Amino acid sequence: MTDDPRRIPLHNLHLSLGARMVPFAGWEMPVQYPMGVMAEHLHTREKAGLFDVSHMGQVLVTPDDGRMEAAALALESLIPADVLGLPQGRQRYGLFTNDAGGILDDLMFANRGDHFLLVVNAGCTDQDIAHLQTLEGVTVTPVTDRGLLALQGPLAAEVLARLVPAVAAMRFMDSQILDWNGVDLWVSRSGYTGEDGFEISIPEARLADFAKALLDQPEVAPIGLGARDSLRLEAGMPLYGHDMDGTVTPAQAALGWSIPKVRRTGGARAGGFPGAGIILSELADGATSVRRGLRPEGRAPIREGVAIFDQAEGGKVIGHVSSGGFGPSVGGPMAMARLPADLVDGATLHAELRGKRIPVSITPLPFVTPSYKR
């Protein structure tokens, strides 16, 4: 980990756009542009924001015998999701779990007819590939010659359809290979902002051309990781390594929804993934602590690590903020924390900030209503 951060293919384009580059998950990434985090966030909610997420891992998993069922079942031995039931051209969200029932990573996986495309977190890519390579009967191919962009916002579909008309017909979580000037784009209608939008994988040789074609559209502005974080937090989406990790179970991370009936106790393909015993009994009985949303009183953000107390004075620590910051669309501070499951929405707790206790109320996630095109 002492290596210098790696550069993404569009490094120079970001510099020319005035980006401030920071190390993130082993890569040098644009955290913000001259517009600033607040304006970038609001631009994405109002128009269309272009994110470079080329640091993320793209991996192909191909069945050796050509049978997608075999590859699906192999993936199901690592991921507690319905991979077998995923139709061609569709994508789902899932988790890699460990023997302790914790979360190794979260990912998107798409059925592309004769193989699966997985998109994983940058910081987990090497570990995930090694994990996948333990599977038998499939070939695991890291995609190293493509970048990944996300176009997010209410005008994303209109803008992208100017370049690639076929995207207009895609639904939320569709995954397709589409042509743009002779280039094969891997397009999914998904994202990490709570807005309608697309994630687009592009061959590195044409990545800059495609990014510039999008930036030429008047509705599009480049958006950095700073706004990506506030957008996903408002949308109630957890961030790996912060809101969940190898010590946090799916139920504790409030991600039980990603584990369908068919993989749960009594289902046709129940269990059969790492930590299944712990994960499934906890889903059935309920976790004792669960990721919740918090809205602090006043304007002071409460950030990762801040202790949450049950009382305004004295009392005990009942959790810590796992992600927190200021929500430009919410118009105030917001946070997530794992807290005792028996606390009701609206309950008042107390965050200790610089020696003072600030009232915070438990708020249903997401903080803003998503606008996906289902």
Add this chain to the structure above:
Amino acid sequence: MLKYTEDHEWLRAEGDEVVVGITPHASEQLGDVVFIELPDEGREVEAGEEVVVIESVKAASDISAPIAGVITAVNAALADAPGSVNDDPQAAWFFRIKPADPKAIEGFMDEAAYQALIG
């Protein structure tokens, strides 16, 4: 005439008091400011003592008292409009301090020296 600290504060002498704010360079580095906590008026502070908390969208930072003295006034309007620190950092003053040593301000950088510091 403004003086500057290495912590990117500007200082302006007014009578026997000093008005303190942060420079455009500091404001730009902080990013969008969303919350400011000001000290109590009448508080006696040492040089280097943390007196203001600034939260930007990215992180929390402190502002230290550049000189020892008594806080005589704070800019309460900043609590409701923290973004004014980004809009016009030279106008968005944080607090006034009456220095224990009336000559304390003389030791700080002038405009030319500060510009050289931030390059």
